[in-house]
Amino acid sequence: MISNLKHRFFLSLFFFMSGLSFSTWASRIPTIKTIFGFNEAELGSMLLALPIGSLLGLPISGWLVSKYNSRVPLTVGYGLNAFALALIGFAHNTFTLVAAVVIFAFTTRIFNISVNTQAITLQKRFDKKIMGSFHGYWSMGGIGGILISTLLIGLNVSIQVHFVVVAIVMLIITLYSYQFLLKGDRSETGNKLNLKKPDPYIAYLGLVVFLCAICEGGMFDWSGIYFQEIIKVKVFTYGYLVFMTFMAASRFLSDLIVARFGMPRSYLMSAAFIVSGISLAIIFPYFWTAMIGFSLVGFGTAAIIPMSYALAGASKKYSAGMAISIIATYSITGMLLGPPLIGYLAHAFNLRVSFVIFAICGILLVPITQMFFKHQRLSDQTT
Template sequence: MELKNKQRIALSVFFFLSGICFASWTSRIPNLKNIFQLSYAELGTILLTMPIASMIGLPISGWLVARFDSRVPLSIAFTLLGVSVFGIAFSPKVIFLVMSLGVFSFSLRILNVSMNTQAITLQKMFDKKINGSFHGLWSTGGIVGLLFATLLLRWNIPMNIHLSIIAAITIVTTIVTYRFLVTNDRATSGNKIIFGKPDPYIGYLGLLIFFAAICEGGMFDWSGQYFHDVIGVEVYTTGHLLFMVWMALARFASDYLIVKLGMPKMYALSALLIIVGIFIAIVFPYYWPTLIGFSLVGFGTGPVIPMTFLLAGGSRKYSTGMAVSLLATYSIVGMLIGPPLIGYISEALNLKLAFITFALAAFMLIPISQLFFRHKRSLE
């Protein structure tokens, strides 16, 4: 087997594993809310720990991908991720949960930058588009993680046993797979943030990924709670699961759809699907209509972040690693600001109306993407 194919498989494993870890944590949010007797606002405040930790990781992640081959911070971050999942599983008090979530988010910040740097490097080795498939595997990992969580919920397996299994798998897989990752991908230039006039290229992409991440992060953390509180079902992971299934399908299909439709139309289509899906779930708050709505949101959300990270490789101002690091900041902040925002709006109004936030965020993809492609054409 060619080296680049081995490297692609190894990186695919990490994308898949990352999806499992994230879905496993989010699947247990309703349990944590009940264990610690949290209100919507209190849960939102705890979730606010995550964007704060992510911002702390901004300069560190940029420095790591500039200083080392990206597989080094990737492996360190995955090991820390496993440790933090153990911490979430066994937190006796809220303060320990907050600390564990901080480490969890900090690790996500570093591994997202490292994985996407590897993905863009590998994309340059292949003639066909492969970037969307990596993000599709992240979503597939999320599906597997949710299926596993759903089974354990049905069997009444405690949360600490569930998350301990995930943590152990994460650490062991990292140790085994590390040596197969891409090497010698450290850029020699463009590794420093250049202060002065903002770069419109990165700025527009950052806003696109920020609003997409608000939808994605909010759906990850609150879809289970929506089915639990608004729809009123005991096995509350089904909506989250179907959202992830359609997100994965969209990401696997995104490479083909981009060729057929082009990226400008893909951004508009994604926005439209998210808006329609959210309003179906709000206007018809029943089991099957909400499943359909969440499916549309998943298919709409799926392509946006992979497309945007892929465009980062075209930056003329920054290296691939630094451009990805900057965009990952927008991505993680959006993904992790979305959940607490929904919590506060739910406390003030209700959870159903709070979901309108996702439709508003999706709408912003249309004008911002048009501005970006207009700017991109001016550079050509």
């Protein structure tokens, strides 16, 4: 019998490799921009392929998790994601690039829903909170991907070789780790989506995740461009690296922070970090102020997703897999709007002005999270 600690280790490994896969792609966006000669608006339009692919994967991922044990779509989706990553490196025109990115995003959504379903199921077997640490490993994988990208860019290694090597490592880990994933986590109830009666509990959480996704998606896709074009740094991965580093630190600390201050205050702290950090980077567009600003944004955004997923898993109306799938719809919508919106605003005005969107999202987090917890208290009183 496989121990819970071993389950946790290999599930953490999948989170880690998921972050590495995504950051491998995201850290090379400036390279892709240069290869294809995109301007900001054209890059923003190309980046629409990512959330569109994810949206296509949402109904399928929810159906797969409700029909099978989550380790099946997790493994298949992750293996296909490695293949899609390699395809991006070999795209030779805009059409093939967009097609490859859509497949990459589609498969990312399949295994993301599955891996979070596994995490919520495993959380129930532990007395202490562990959700934040899983997402912390995702961020650690992101840091690893950025460091590898920074090294390979410095060595002038082609994007084709880079992506193929990462894809091969992903496939090897997937094939070996499958046996250590949780079995029998399919829920028999709460798998049907009721569109006629939206659940306020899930809707509030969805709005919170939506705002966070705009910040995360925008920072993932545009932090390298910001350092390349505004800060004028040759090694453009610095901004993305510091953002991901502090995101990882925050996620590993988030379980302790939530236990100490509670979720309502933790959400408020996250909002404060986002607003102050992005304001610093915009008002003072210099290397160290931007580094500090991006680190604060990373620290602020990090805990929002794991906290919201944990709350979604406690839904009284939906199973954990279906609740996460619904929440992810809001997240992908944020991803859909965020990066392209930054691109269009940057093209119309400038990149510094476009980053104000992140501060607005941070401010809006305050009233929406307060409304959620008010609804939660009233709901608990009536049951």
